[in-house]
Structure formats: structure tokens, C-alpha cells
Amino acid sequence: xxxxxxxxxxxxxxxxxxxxxxxxxxxxxxxxxxxxxxxxxxxxxxxxxxxxxxxxxxxxxxxxxxxxxxxxxxxxxxxxxxxxxxxxxxxxxxxxxxxxxxxxxxxxxxxxxxxxxxxxxxxxxxxxxxxxxxxxxxxxxxxxxxxxxxxxxxxxxxxxxxxxxxxxxxxxxxxxxxxxxxxxxxxxxxxxxxxxxxxxxxxxxxxxxxxxxxxxxxxxxxxxxxxxxxxxxxxxxxxxxxxxxxxxxxxxxxxxxxxxxxxxxxxxxxxxxxxxxxxxxxxxxxxxxxxxxxxxxxxxxxxxxxxxxxxxxxxxxxxxxxxxxxxxxxxxxxxxxxxxxxxxxxxxxxxxxxxxxxxxxxxxxxxxxxxxxxxxxxxxxxxxxxxxxxxxxxxxxxxxx
Amino acid sequence: xxxxxxxxxxxxxxxxxxxxxxxxxxxxxxxxxxxxxxxxxxxxxxxxxxxxxxxxxxxxxxxxxxxxxxxxxxxxxxxxxxxxxxxxxxxxx
Numbered sequence: 347x348x349x350x351x352x353x354x355x356x357x358x359x360x361x362x363x364x365x366x367x368x369x370x371x372x373x374x375x376x377x378x379x380x381x382x383x384x385x386x387x388x389x390x391x392x393x394x395x396x397x398x399x400x401x402x403x404x405x406x407x408x409x410x411x412x413x414x415x416x417x418x419x420x421x422x423x424x425x426x427x428x429x430x431x432x433x434x435x436x437x438x439x440x441x442x443x444x445x446x447x448x449x450x451x452x453x454x455x456x457x458x459x460x461x462x463x464x465x466x467x468x469x470x471x472x473x474x475x476x477x478x479x480x481x482x483x484x485x486x487x488x489x490x491x492x493x494x495x496x497x498x499x500x501x502x503x504x505x506x507x508x509x510x511x512x513x514x515x516x517x518x519x520x521x522x523x524x525x526x527x528x529x530x531x532x533x534x535x536x537x538x539x540x541x542x543x544x545x546x547x548x549x550x551x552x553x554x555x556x557x558x559x560x561x562x563x564x565x566x567x568x569x570x571x572x573x574x575x576x577x578x579x580x581x582x583x584x585x586x587x588x589x590x591x592x593x594x595x596x597x598x599x600x601x602x603x604x605x606x607x608x609x610x611x612x613x614x615x616x617x618x619x620x621x622x623x624x625x626x627x628x629x630x631x632x633x634x635x636x637x638x639x640x641x642x643x644x645x646x647x648x649x650x651x652x653x654x655x656x657x658x659x660x661x662x663x664x665x666x667x668x669x670x671x672x673x674x675x676x677x678x679x680x681x682x683x684x685x686x687x688x689x690x691x692x693x694x695x696x697x698x699x700x701x702x703x704x705x706x707x708x709x710x711x712x713x714x715x716x717x718x719x720x721x722x723x724x725x726x727x728x729x730x731x732x733x734x735x736x737x738x739x740x741x742x743x744x745x746x747x
Numbered sequence: 748x749x750x751x752x753x754x755x756x757x758x759x760x761x762x763x764x765x766x767x768x769x770x771x772x773x774x775x776x777x778x779x780x781x782x783x784x785x786x787x788x789x790x791x792x793x794x795x796x797x798x799x800x801x802x803x804x805x806x807x808x809x810x811x812x813x814x815x816x817x818x819x820x821x822x823x824x825x826x827x828x829x830x831x832x833x834x835x836x837x838x839x840x
Contacts, residue, residue, distance in 0.1 A: 490782060532764035535778040584777055670808035735784060742787040742806050
């Protein structure tokens, strides 16, 4: 692992360049992503226009270090991109976030080997989209256990997995798949394998027809793949999970929920202004509700930033052991638990402010999709399971932190 | 080192997927099926048995990585000789 490099070697002088990149993403949001977002949601279809545009701006390699040709952004900057996309289409933002989580796994844990160094260059030149298959049928949602095992013969591997969910699986160029290290390994002695779409057959097992995040196209798949054994990550999945997948996932998800909530706040704000115009000189009651909703939104933002700041500090310190500490794992879980509830609370408050205009599907201030997407935050990777993990860790912890 | 006692506690509380009695002192306990959540039960049993208290910063992968690592952690928490009794005058002061 070489985490420290990320903060030492920014691709470009920060501020001005990142600000202009952010403006570009806002422009994509307004001109490409938002105009297609209704159809993406209604038809539960992949946001292809959004991803064509993101690829054209080389944004799929945003987290690839500059020395490999990527934009070399920090996790904080990638989080800001997720938040920005979340304002326009939560499904697009979710796919983008999940892709960046996989890229972070490769960048943090793969670059010691020639295969993964070449692969990150491929992400840059081909703008590959990378998906993830961590859960497995028969395991429940415990990503730290696998039934399937990778078989290695000579320099080749063979892998079969029944995955209940693979988001954008049918549209990805590669899938990072967890599995047992070998047929003899215990269920949590796992490795991560990069499976290329070209070397793999995907049999769709179910349909993705949900209330929200419909455009993520996340049905179940049977994955069968044969490839080179160099596609197996050089470190155990347990390490990858603790140091990258778990914290980066929760930080980027919370960031896109923040964007979703921010757009709901903007709609509520618009409603309050409309009402204020009708009654000059009197502050409408909805303005008080907006001020209250902003308290939740401010807390939400602060929580995301606090977790992000701690994670970036740990990356800078490059102390692999620190990521496995219970205190850190609990705080990362707390981010998911709190942010997933706050996004729903902000959207619900915005709905009350917008009234029937928020409730209607055909108004400019509609919040129906926001509400449906926001519900998913606590249900996708179920909060109860995370709370149960925290409960167990709290038995071991002595001091509040 | 207290390998045998640790091995026994792992067998009872570690929810391992292999026979704890057959584990070497260096074997990777996570590969043997220990999870970060089952470490809590192992920790509680070790604290009870050895009369020690694990510090929060020890609750990580390294401490629970092997029987040897656990033995080292316990040795660090439990000095070989008990601290000398304090003179009464000091206590009164």
C-alpha cells in the first residue's frame, strides 16, 4: 500500500483548477444529466448520456494518480464531485461513487504489481467503468464472508459467483469480485479479483425494479470468469475492506446523499421565495421551516466533513493498522447511519415546505424522486446490520471518542 | 506466553472455522475465521482470564492477528511482577 502519495503529489495546483472542474461538472449536470434524469428514473435505465459526458471529461480516472495519467484528485475532491452529481441525478452520482470506490481499491492496494499499474493506465485511456460484486447468495449482506472460491491453476484463475446485486453490472468494463482465497480457505479468508467483462459471462438472475436509485440497474447476476492469476489483488480483502472499501464507500455515498439533500433544499428555498414574493414585508411560515431544515443540513455536511477529514488524516499518516481500530470503524458506520437518516429528514422537511408543489410529480418543485431515492440510503446496505456491528464493537470499547 | 490458555479461549469464544487446538502461535487468526466482531468476545474472555483491560487503541487487527500477538499484548498489559506496595505514608499524603 502506498497511501501517502495521494496527498503529496497533486496533479495540478488545487483551488483554481478544481474549481473550474467543478463548474464543468455543474454544466454537465444542467445540460446532460438533469435533462435525462427523469427517463433514467422512470425506465430504470442506465444513465448512458451522463457517463458518455463524464468519460469525455476523463472523470472516471479522477482518483488515478497523475503519474499514471489520471486527474490525481484527493478523496475529498472526489467526494465533492459525488455531491455535485447528486444534485442532478442520484443514480448517476451513485454509479460514479461506486466506480470511484473500486478505483480507490486498485490505487491503494494494487499498484505494487505490473498488472494493476497497467490497468489504472487503461482506466485512464479507455475510461473503464468498474463495478463491484461483494455480496453473495447464501451469505446475507456480510461482505466479509464468501462461499465461492477462486481456483488458480498455473497462471490462470477460474471463478464463479452468484451475486444477488451487481450495480451497473451489465454496463461495467470490469467487476471487482470477492471470493475465498482457495477451496480450502475459510469463508472470511477472502481475496479480491478483477474480472474483465470480456473474459466473463454474466447471467442476469433478477430484475431491478425498486422505489429509488432505479438508474443504478442493480439486478442479481451469476458471474463466471477465467482470467490471469495476476488479476487477483496482492493483499487480502480484509485489508482492502478496512483501509479503503468500507471508509471510502460510506464517505462517497454520504457525499452524494448530501447533494441529493442539497437539491431538495434548493427547491424548498425556491418555494419560500415564491411565497415571500406574494406577501411582501411578511416572512412566510415556510421560511422558518427552511431555517429549521437548514439546521439538519448543516449537521449533515459537518458530519461528512468530519469523517472525511479523519480518513484523509489516516491516509496521510499511512498507518495501515489505524484503519482496523474499532473507534474508526464505528465512526465510519456512524456516518452511514446518521447520513442516511439525515438525507431523508432534509427531503421530508423540504417536502413540507414545498407542499403540494413538492408532492406533485409534474411540478417544477417536485420532490417525489428525491424522497424515493432518499429512502434507499438506509435500506441499501441495511442500517440494522450496521447498527448491530457497532453494538458489538461498543462492548469492546472503553472510552467515548 | 500463555499460548495454551489463549488457544482454549479462542476455541470457546473465537467462532473460528478451524480447530483452535491445531493452530500454531503464528497462524493468521483472521484466515482461521476470526472476525472483527468475534474479537470482542475473545477480548472479554481474555480480560476475565488474565485480569487485564485492553486499551481502545489495541482493538485492531494487529493485536488479534495471531496467538503470539495476543500473548504479546497480554504481556504488555500484565507486568511480570506486581507493582510494589506503596508505603502507607504516601497514601496518607
